[in-house]
Amino acid sequence: MSADLAKVLPMNARSKPKIVAKGIQKSFGNVLAMEDVTLSIQEREFVAIIGPSGCGKSTFLYLIAGFEKPSGGELTINGNAITGPGPDRGVVFQEFVLFPWLTVLRNITLGLDIQGVKREEAEARALKWIRLTGLSGFENAYPSTLSGGMKQRVAIARALTYDPEVLLLDEPFGALDVQTKNYMIRDLQDLWQEANRTIVMITHSVSEAVHMADRVVVLSSRPSRVIADVRIDVPHPRDRRNPTMHRYEDEITAILSAEVDKAMSLERQIR
Amino acid sequence: MSAADLAGAKPLSGERAGALLRNIITRSGVIVTLLMLWEVAARLGWINTFLFPAPSNIAATIWTQSGPDGSPPYAMPMHVLRSMIRLLAGIALAVVIGTVLGVLIGMTRWARMLFQPLISIFMPVPTLAWTPVLLLLTGIDDRTTIIVVFIAAVFEVIYTIVAGIEMMNVKLFWVARSMGASRLQIFFRVIIPAIFPYLITGMRLGTGYAWRALIAAEMLAASSFGLGFMIYDASEYMSTNVIYAGIILIAVLGYLLENVLIGRLEAATTEKWGIQSER
Amino acid sequence: MTASRTAGVPRQKGGPSASPSQIVAFVTFMLPIGALLLFWEGVVRFGLADATILPAPSMIVVRAWELLNPAKAERSLLLVHIGVSLWRALAAFVLACLVAIPLGFVLGLSTGTYRALSPLLSLLLPLPAVAWTPIFLVAFGQGDLTIIGVCFLGAFFPVLYSTIQGVRGIGVHAIWVVQSMGAGPLDLFRRVLLPGALPALISGLKLGMAHSWRTLVAAEMLAALSYGLGYMIFAARSYMDVSTMFVGIVCLAVIGLLIEHVIFGTLEKMTVARWHSSGKVRGTR
Numbered sequence: 001m002s003a004d005l006a007k008v009l010p011m012n013a014r015s016k017p018k019i020v021a022k023g024i025q026k027s028f029g030n031v032l033a034m035e036d037v038t039l040s041i042q043e044r045e046f047v048a049i050i051g052p053s054g055c056g057k058s059t060f061l062y063l064i065a066g067f068e069k070p071s072g073g074e075l076t077i078n079g080n081a082i083t084g085p086g087p088d089r090g091v092v093f094q095e096f097v098l099f100p101w102l103t104v105l106r107n108i109t110l111g112l113d114i115q116g117v118k119r120e121e122a123e124a125r126a127l128k129w130i131r132l133t134g135l136s137g138f139e140n141a142y143p144s145t146l147s148g149g150m151k152q153r154v155a156i157a158r159a160l161t162y163d164p165e166v167l168l169l170d171e172p173f174g175a176l177d178v179q180t181k182n183y184m185i186r187d188l189q190d191l192w193q194e195a196n197r198t199i200v201m202i203t204h205s206v207s208e209a210v211h212m213a214d215r216v217v218v219l220s221s222r223p224s225r226v227i228a229d230v231r232i233d234v235p236h237p238r239d240r241r242n243p244t245m246h247r248y249e250d251e252i253t254a255i256l257s258a259e260v261d262k263a264m265s266l267e268r269q270i271r
Numbered sequence: 272m273s274a275a276d277l278a279g280a281k282p283l284s285g286e287r288a289g290a291l292l293r294n295i296i297t298r299s300g301v302i303v304t305l306l307m308l309w310e311v312a313a314r315l316g317w318i319n320t321f322l323f324p325a326p327s328n329i330a331a332t333i334w335t336q337s338g339p340d341g342s343p344p345y346a347m348p349m350h351v352l353r354s355m356i357r358l359l360a361g362i363a364l365a366v367v368i369g370t371v372l373g374v375l376i377g378m379t380r381w382a383r384m385l386f387q388p389l390i391s392i393f394m395p396v397p398t399l400a401w402t403p404v405l406l407l408l409t410g411i412d413d414r415t416t417i418i419v420v421f422i423a424a425v426f427e428v429i430y431t432i433v434a435g436i437e438m439m440n441v442k443l444f445w446v447a448r449s450m451g452a453s454r455l456q457i458f459f460r461v462i463i464p465a466i467f468p469y470l471i472t473g474m475r476l477g478t479g480y481a482w483r484a485l486i487a488a489e490m491l492a493a494s495s496f497g498l499g500f501m502i503y504d505a506s507e508y509m510s511t512n513v514i515y516a517g518i519i520l521i522a523v524l525g526y527l528l529e530n531v532l533i534g535r536l537e538a539a540t541t542e543k544w545g546i547q548s549e550r
Numbered sequence: 551m552t553a554s555r556t557a558g559v560p561r562q563k564g565g566p567s568a569s570p571s572q573i574v575a576f577v578t579f580m581l582p583i584g585a586l587l588l589f590w591e592g593v594v595r596f597g598l599a600d601a602t603i604l605p606a607p608s609m610i611v612v613r614a615w616e617l618l619n620p621a622k623a624e625r626s627l628l629l630v631h632i633g634v635s636l637w638r639a640l641a642a643f644v645l646a647c648l649v650a651i652p653l654g655f656v657l658g659l660s661t662g663t664y665r666a667l668s669p670l671l672s673l674l675l676p677l678p679a680v681a682w683t684p685i686f687l688v689a690f691g692q693g694d695l696t697i698i699g700v701c702f703l704g705a706f707f708p709v710l711y712s713t714i715q716g717v718r719g720i721g722v723h724a725i726w727v728v729q730s731m732g733a734g735p736l737d738l739f740r741r742v743l744l745p746g747a748l749p750a751l752i753s754g755l756k757l758g759m760a761h762s763w764r765t766l767v768a769a770e771m772l773a774a775l776s777y778g779l780g781y782m783i784f785a786a787r788s789y790m791d792v793s794t795m796f797v798g799i800v801c802l803a804v805i806g807l808l809i810e811h812v813i814f815g816t817l818e819k820m821t822v823a824r825w826h827s828s829g830k831v832r833g834t835r
Contacts, residue, residue: 067726087732097723100825101745111731114741142825162731298669305670322689388579389586395803395810397764399771400780403787404795407603483678487768490680491784499681503772506684514684518677525676 018043018077018166018198019064025072026059033059035223036073046192046199048209050252051219052260057202060219061170064200065091077166087115090159094171096151098143104154105130105139111162122161129157132191149180156188160195169201173208185211189237206256210248211238218255221263228255324512329519332512346501351520353496357413358478358485358528361420365477369425370470373432374462390426398423398484402491415492416485423484424477428470435469436462468540475533482525498524605793610800613793632801634777635766638694642701643762647755650706654713655743664714675711679704679761680768687773696773697766704765705758712754716747749822756814763806 019041026034033056041047051057062068063075066085075082077089090111098107105123106113108130112122130136133153143151152172159167173181185208192199192212203209209216210232218228232248239245306326312318313325320328337347375382398419405415439462447461489499502517587607593599594606601609617628657664679700686696720743728742770780779798786794 065726065730067722067729085726085730087730089730091727091730093723093727095723097721097727099724099742099745101748101821110728110741114728114731114733114737144825158727164730297666301666302670302673322685384578385582388582392583392803395806396799397767397802397806399764399768400783400799400802403771403783404792404799407787407790407792407795479676482676483680486678487680490683491768491771502681502684506687509688511685511688514688518681518685521681522673522677525678526673529676530672 016043017041018045019200020076020079021060021064021073022075023073024060024063024070024075026056026063026068027071032223034070036225037219039217039226039229041198041200044196044198046201046212046214048201048203048213048216049219050203050206050209050216050256051224052221052256052263053204055219055221055224057204057219057224058170060224061091061168061200061202064166065089065168087111087162088164089166089168090162090164091168092152092155092159092170092172094174096143096148096155096175098151098154098158100143103140103142104135104146107143107154108135108158108161110158115162125163126157126161129160132194133157134187147180148176149184152176152184156191164197166198166200167195169199171202171204174204181208186240193236206249206252210245210252211240216248216252218252218259220259227259228252321511324515329512329515333516333520336513336516347516347520350496350498350501350517351524353493354485354489354498354524357416357489357497358420358481360413361417361481361485362424362474362478364417364421365424365428365481366470366474368421369428369473369477370432370466372425373429374436374458374466376429377433377436378462390429394426398480399487399491402488406492411492411494416488416497419488419492420481420485424474424481427477427480428473431469431473431476432466435466438469439465468537471533471537471540475529475537478533479525479529482521482528486521602790603792605796610793610796613791614797614800617794617797628782628797628801631777631779631782631798632805635770635779636805638697638770638778639701639759639762639766642698642766643705643759645698646702646705646758646762647709650709650758651713651751654710655717655747657710658714658717658747659743664718671707671711675707679707679765680772683769683772692773692775697769697778700769700773701762701765705762708761709754709758712750712757713747716750716754717743719750720746752814752817752822755817756810759809759814760806763802763809767802 017040019039021037021039024034024037025032037060049057049060059068063070064077064082066082066089099110102110105126108126109117109119109122112125113119117125130139133156135150135153135157138146138150143154146154152175156169156172173184176184189212199213201209201213214232216228216230216232217226218230219225220227230248230252232245234242234244234248309318309323310326313320313323313328333347335341337345339345341347343349372382372386376386377383401422402415402419405418409415409418443461443465444457447457452460485497486499489497490503493500498517498521502514502521505511505513505517590604591606591608594601594604594609605613614628617626619626619628657667682703683696683700686699690696690699724742724746725738728738733741766778767780767783770778771784774781774784779802783795783798786792786798
């Protein structure tokens, strides 16, 4: 229903909130990982969530995906509470999680296969994303023969092919070496524009966040809260050498390192 | 202070002991429940007590057979002791011979070319198939069972040691050589310490196989003592109490040998040498 | 895992269509074996060993030929022994799989049940299946029921353990991926759990069959009434017929190897190996 609605709405309907988190709490046993995360993500917005390591960024993504349940607070998508995983939200994990027994093409069409879409139609729909992720020619390869960067392209194409409203990226470039990562960020710039949907990306790299996202949300160290919310006002495609971007990077890095310092000194006190 | 609590500072030792106790209770919970159900079912006559005697009866058998009233007196400890002596002798033999062969195969071309084919034709033979042949060669005495234990354990020792040598960092040799170490020095100061954790792993796996083989070999080839002999002998007299007592002892001893005794040793060496990170 | 037991030291292969380097490898592989056989033959022929206790390889071959009785294949004693043994080991193995695989999936998926049962499993796992023989003997006497029962227990635990490990090794992220695509329980099983557990499952089947085969020898020695390779070996002992014992040993080893390499090797090539290597060839067009 809402997917159709989104397609009809013009671009200026961006102010419509897609995902709303109100006072989210999450604890594991007696460790409080998250206290009061409040955040609203608009329709077709690309939001990067960044924070010190171990702050529970990925946990927040798993809450949106419905893999885990919040211990307190309210989490909604299109105004409905999230109760579990569903095909309206596609996920890309840091460690790719491809199925070694399926070829690249079968991995990508898996979501449509599960939904019972005919094989020819599924392959036709996959074609666009195979092209945009630069996987043409690798359709019949098995994942074990691909490099890390190629594997991540497969995972991204797989998540986009079954057409979810929201794309959830869990440190998508975290397992790649720096050169591959930089190349992928540049190479996939058009893809996000073409995908044109709500994207939430978890990352620990400031430059990655600033280059890709419309908005960067900074979480504090555990137990986490939102400590900064920065809109990146630079049009796409973005250039690495743009001085405005460097200012954004510096600003966010400053907030983040202050938070890391605080966490480190706290840790020393405990020891 | 509150931050310390959040970070999960070390709990008090009393709490720890409590947690340990809880752990033991929950871990053995299913076994205890099953034993109780069995006991109740046996007492109420729901199951055939000849084939499934009550656990309390089995325990009583273990108790009497362990004391001066057993037949023969102190039978149970004697059976256990005899099995253990055979196991230890066979394992010791397997460790010594297996280490020498493993190092030779791992380090020299000629030994690899000579022994690898021989090992691969002898390994697929089920260990126990040798028992009748050994019985003819040596007669019914401890030698047959000890050799069966040796055969069951030695391939595993050789295999892990060869793997350990292949994992070894070649630069360790270079360093030792450049210091002017002799072959003997390299063997004792570089190779043996480097393969030690693998040797322990091989010993653990080998002991597991050897224990199984020993019990079966004792059923076939022992004339007076040993747990395998005890249960087979009991089957001729239809004394199921003794058979179950034997099975329980075999299970518990096997678990203790493989997981607790050598498992601890393995954990300690792996931790100390840190081979996990080198792999 | 204890799979390394049957994996063994890598062996070379040779064949009619082998390349020159493969032929050289085959010859160097067979050389020590041939030398051993020649040495053994020589020792017996020159009277350095008692032929009644250690028969020469040639005598063993002759005995095998007699037992095989190729002139009247329908009355070949050796083939009967082999057939009976194979039937028992396979029956026990199939029964073990039918129980162990479903149970393994249940235990692999439910962490609570697995935790509760794991102390019991870790006690039963190192327990040799042969140790149950006396109970079976008391209950059923000598015969097929006892032998198959013991072999069943021998095969059951490796298959169960591997299935549990295979399912638990799949990782929650892989399950999450298909769940987020809207997969139901059936899809989850068919598309992720079964193929994901397959590599471990196959090595468990291999191990289970090997255990069944190895346990069979002991069980047949203890409980067979008339036929089977284990019975043949043990019975030959009463007549001091060492040649027949060696024929039995060779048959046990060869059949064990054939089961492992031909049946399970093919199974692995058809599934696991394809996912991990041959894609290279077909990867780039």
